[in-house]
Amino acid sequence: xxxxxxxxxxxxxxxxxxxxxxxxxxxxxxxxxxxxxxxxxxxxxxxxxxxxxxxxxxxxxxxxxxxxxxxxxxxxxxxxxxxxxxxxxxxxxxxxxxxxxxxxxxxxxxxxxxxxxxxxxxxxxxxxxxxxxxxxxxxxxxxxxxxxxxxxxxxxxxxxxxxxxxxxxxxxxxxxxxxxxxxxxxxxxxxxxxxxxxxxxxxxxxxxxxxxxxxxxxxxxxxxxxxxxxxxxxxxxxxxxxxxxxxxxxxxxxxxxxxxxxxxxxxxxxxxxxxxxxxxxxxxxxxxxxxxxxxxxxxxxxxxxxxxxxxxxxxxxxxxxxxxxx
Amino acid sequence: xxxxxxxxxxxxxxxxxxxxxxxxxxxxxxxxxxxxxxxxxxxxxxxxxxxxxxxxxxxxxxxxxxxxxxxxxxxxxxxxxxxxxxxxxxxxxxxxxxxxxxxxxxxxxxxxxxxxxxxxxxxxxxxxxxxxxxxxxxxxxxxxxxxxxxxxxxxxxxxxxxxxxxxxxxxxxxxxxxxxxxxxxxxxxxxxxxxxxxxxxxxxxxxxxxxxxxxxxxxxxxxxxxxxxxxxxxxxxxxxxxxxxxxxxxxxxxxxxxxxxxxxxxxxxxxxxxxxxxxxxxxxxxxxxxxxxxxxxxxxxxxxxxxxxxxxxxxxxxxxxxxxxxxxxxxxxxxxxxxxxxxxxxxxxxxxxxxxxxxxxxxxxxxxxxxxxxxxxxxxxxxxxxxxxxxxxxxxxxxxxxxxxxxxxxxxxxxxxxxxxxxxxxxxxxxxxxxxxxxxxxxxxxxxxxxxxxxxxxxxxxxxxxxxxxxxxxxxxxxxxxxxxxxxxxxxxxxxxxxxx
Numbered sequence: 001x002x003x004x005x006x007x008x009x010x011x012x013x014x015x016x017x018x019x020x021x022x023x024x025x026x027x028x029x030x031x032x033x034x035x036x037x038x039x040x041x042x043x044x045x046x047x048x049x050x051x052x053x054x055x056x057x058x059x060x061x062x063x064x065x066x067x068x069x070x071x072x073x074x075x076x077x078x079x080x081x082x083x084x085x086x087x088x089x090x091x092x093x094x095x096x097x098x099x100x101x102x103x104x105x106x107x108x109x110x111x112x113x114x115x116x117x118x119x120x121x122x123x124x125x126x127x128x129x130x131x132x133x134x135x136x137x138x139x140x141x142x143x144x145x146x147x148x149x150x151x152x153x154x155x156x157x158x159x160x161x162x163x164x165x166x167x168x169x170x171x172x173x174x175x176x177x178x179x180x181x182x183x184x185x186x187x188x189x190x191x192x193x194x195x196x197x198x199x200x201x202x203x204x205x206x207x208x209x210x211x212x213x214x215x216x217x218x219x220x221x222x223x224x225x226x227x228x229x230x231x232x233x234x235x236x237x238x239x240x241x242x243x244x245x246x247x248x249x250x251x252x253x254x255x256x257x258x259x260x261x262x263x264x265x266x267x268x269x270x271x272x273x274x275x276x277x278x279x280x281x282x283x284x285x286x287x288x289x290x291x292x293x294x295x296x297x298x299x300x301x302x303x304x305x306x307x308x309x310x311x312x313x314x315x316x317x318x319x320x321x322x323x324x325x326x
Numbered sequence: 327x328x329x330x331x332x333x334x335x336x337x338x339x340x341x342x343x344x345x346x347x348x349x350x351x352x353x354x355x356x357x358x359x360x361x362x363x364x365x366x367x368x369x370x371x372x373x374x375x376x377x378x379x380x381x382x383x384x385x386x387x388x389x390x391x392x393x394x395x396x397x398x399x400x401x402x403x404x405x406x407x408x409x410x411x412x413x414x415x416x417x418x419x420x421x422x423x424x425x426x427x428x429x430x431x432x433x434x435x436x437x438x439x440x441x442x443x444x445x446x447x448x449x450x451x452x453x454x455x456x457x458x459x460x461x462x463x464x465x466x467x468x469x470x471x472x473x474x475x476x477x478x479x480x481x482x483x484x485x486x487x488x489x490x491x492x493x494x495x496x497x498x499x500x501x502x503x504x505x506x507x508x509x510x511x512x513x514x515x516x517x518x519x520x521x522x523x524x525x526x527x528x529x530x531x532x533x534x535x536x537x538x539x540x541x542x543x544x545x546x547x548x549x550x551x552x553x554x555x556x557x558x559x560x561x562x563x564x565x566x567x568x569x570x571x572x573x574x575x576x577x578x579x580x581x582x583x584x585x586x587x588x589x590x591x592x593x594x595x596x597x598x599x600x601x602x603x604x605x606x607x608x609x610x611x612x613x614x615x616x617x618x619x620x621x622x623x624x625x626x627x628x629x630x631x632x633x634x635x636x637x638x639x640x641x642x643x644x645x646x647x648x649x650x651x652x653x654x655x656x657x658x659x660x661x662x663x664x665x666x667x668x669x670x671x672x673x674x675x676x677x678x679x680x681x682x683x684x685x686x687x688x689x690x691x692x693x694x695x696x697x698x699x700x701x702x703x704x705x706x707x708x709x710x711x712x713x714x715x716x717x718x719x720x721x722x723x724x725x726x727x728x729x730x731x732x733x734x735x736x737x738x739x740x741x742x743x744x745x746x747x748x749x750x751x752x753x754x755x756x757x758x759x760x761x762x763x764x765x766x767x768x769x770x771x772x773x774x775x776x777x778x779x780x781x782x783x784x785x786x787x788x789x790x791x792x793x794x795x796x797x798x799x800x801x802x803x804x805x806x807x808x809x810x811x812x813x814x815x816x817x818x819x820x821x822x823x824x825x826x827x
Contacts, residue, residue, distance in 0.1 A: 029785075029788075029789060029792070030789060030792040030793055033625075033781075033786075033789040033790075033792070033793060034623060034624075034625035035623070035625075035789075035790075035793050035795065036789075036793060056693055062536040062537065063536060065539075066535060066536055066539055069539055070343070070680070070683070070684065071687065074688075076691075090539070150419065155516060155522070155529075156537075157529065157532060157533040157536075157537050158529065158532050158533070158536065158537075185521075188520075188521065189419065189438060189520070190438050190516075190517055190518070190519075190520045190521065191516060191517070191520070191521045191522060192513075192516065192517045193512065193513050193516055193517065193529075194407075195792065196407055196788060196791040196792055197407050197410060197411075197513070197517055199791070199794070199796070200407065200411050200791060200796055200799075201410075201411065201414055201418075203796050204411060204414060204415055204418075204420075204614075205420050206414050206418045206419055206420055206421075207419075216794070219794045220794075223794070278793075278794065313537075317537075320522070321353070321522045324521045324522050324523070325521065325522050325523040
């Protein structure tokens with residue numbers, strides 16, 4: 001009887017293995033939304049890999065990393081998609097991620113030589129405004145500080161763009177970052193927990209400018225046929241965000257995970273990105289970029305290395321808090 | 327027990343996962359002070375303003391009264407971000423009020439700062455307080471007012487002898503509930519507070535958890551929140567005098583004292599101001615959503631169905647558990663039961679979700695259980711309100727009918743059916759309606775667990791906003807508002823019957 005049960009179990013196990021494998025990808029919430037990239041990516045990848053692609057949403061990028069840290073090596077994830085360059089040093093330090101294979105020619109400002117994380121899209125942070133209301137947008141942080149414009153920013157403790165702005169000021173001004181924050185204090189209408197509140201307040205006309213991306217005006221142009229929104233390019237340069245994915249060492253589907261990361265940097269995946277995630281694709285698209293995407297190219301691209309970002313995070317936050325808590 | 331286990335257990339799970347020790351810095355103490363200050367001031371203000379509104383509702387009957395009471399549930403169930411946008415549209419820098427002020431050549435008022443935090447919290451909690459206190463007014467037997475009328479009590483006497491004892495019994499609980507709600511919020515405080523000076527303990531937990539991944543600190547801060555909750559609950563139990571109950575014949579209340587002109591003006595003012603304060607922001611939400619409502623994507627309608635299912639399950643759970651807890655407490659059980667019932671309010675949503683995840687993850691796939699877990703936590707979150715609504719009525723039933731029922735030796739079921747439920751219809755309907763609406767609007771743990779096909783309506787609203795779709799998000803928020811109000815209406819009216827006071 002025991003032998004019979006054992007053989008049945010073994011038979012079932014091998015049947016299960018012969019069935020279509022499932023690749024589990026942890027990602028942030030807006031990726032899996034019906035209007036996000038998730039559904040289209042699933043549709044494009046599943047016929048190629050002969051697998052099920054299962055997206056698990058975990059909140060935002062920072063929540064994604066917390067989740068992986070909580071689960072450790074027992075994680076059910078094969079691939080994590082949606083960390084960004086402010087998190088990769090922390091993520092690499094967990095030792096949970098495996099190096100990626102060779103990458104195709106990427107289309108990023110600057111070199112990409114991270115051995116673990118594969119970029120899938122990127123963008124520039126920028127203050128977005130309404131052209132009909134703000135006639136002469138500021139072209140630097142000091143110019144913004146001299147103006148009476150009211151901006152809404154996000155809190156770096158709970159939001160990715162908020163943290164990006166923290167690094168932007170720190171990267172551009174180093175030891176003088178604290179002074180810049182003090183000079184900006186009167187412009188800051190309020191600080192919101194996440195991008196949603198900030199952008200919502202901006203679109204309601206509550207603030208003159210909002211911290212968002214240079215690609216935000218393209219959304220309004222393409223989806224709403226509204227060309228009144230614009231992004232301010234700063235003389236200091238605009239800070240970048242690069243969004244990445246990586247394979248977990250603990251994954252039982254190593255080959256499939258590699259196949260997915262590979263697929264991620266092909267046109268089939270990348271063409272989905274601009275008009276669902278509203279970011280720049282990581283490779284040059286054969287068909288070029290949608291309209292509006294070439295409108296705002298900063299004079300300079302700022303990006304701290306992953307290690308610098310990690311080291312500067314606490315002191316930059318302290319400066320920010322001290323300057324704005326008064 | 328289940329509720330305490332849910333809230334304390336999840337905290338323990340997070341704490342057990344933590345490594346090393348943590349200490350509180352100056353920033354944490356600052357956050358603690360700010361949290362207590364804003365929660366305390368918001369609770370006092372909400373309740374102080376709610377008393378005249380509740381009294382006016384209790385002694386007036388007018389067309390639209392029930393609609394007004396139903397609509398008062400609306401602020402509380404709105405996703406915070408939607409409510410904030412509604413408030414900003416009215417009170418903000420370019421909001422209706424400031425536009426009006428500028429038109430008349432007056433200086434602008436700023437919503438951002440401590441006043442904004444209070445405004446936001448009062449907007450959310452005044453209606454809740456008014457409804458809880460209204461429940462209290464409705465437990466006063468009609469005979470009291472008839473007697474007062476025949477003794478020619480002045481309004482001051484009626485207040486001192488009949489209404490004040492009721493308020494002493496009800497108000498501490500309402501204060502406590504609102505204090506605890508404000509204790510664990512952070513989006514309102516931060517957004518309307520205008521900057522990092524308005525940092526609450528919950529935001530510090532967020533920072534510890536997400537920004538620093540310091541579970542020890544997160545657990546320590548969450549434990550402090552619980553300690554504050556326990557202290558506040560004990561204080562409110564000490565403060566609240568048990569209602570000096572006496573029997574009545576369950577007759578409808580007739581307020582003969584209500585005819586005086588001064589009182590009419592007073593009530594009309596309270597109702598008008600209260601209604602304007604609450605409904606202008608709601609009107610803004612409605613106006614910005616109405617255009618997008620018909621064209622909402624299918625995903626939003628599906629999410630609405632899911633939310634409806636979750637709300638119905640959560641409401642059933644709340645009703646059963648609250649009835650069981652309330653009965654055992656009113657029949658001589660320890661007041662600690664009340665404490666257990668209040669703990670969900672002090673639970674940090676982030677710690678609750680993470681703890682649940684840590685407990686369930688080794689056993690099952692949390693994403694597969696996302697909706698049942700949401701219903702369960704929603705039921706726990708609604709418990710404090712359900713208890714607040716049921717306990718005064720249960721106490722009264724026990725005081726007036728308990729001895730008779732005991733002497734007849736009624737078995738539990740007969741006692742419930744013949745004695746308790748008929749007299750409990752009104753508060754039970756209210757409690758169920760409130761918990762259904764609450765569950766409908768709660769983002770809760772779904773944000774941590776949701777797969778692609780289990781988004782609830784509040785989560786879908788956040789997803790729409792996160793993808794620039796502000797119009798659709800407004801439409802979905804209006805849909806949420808409509809369904810929640812319909813649910814409240816259904817339970818309050820269907821179960822509670824016609825509550826003419």
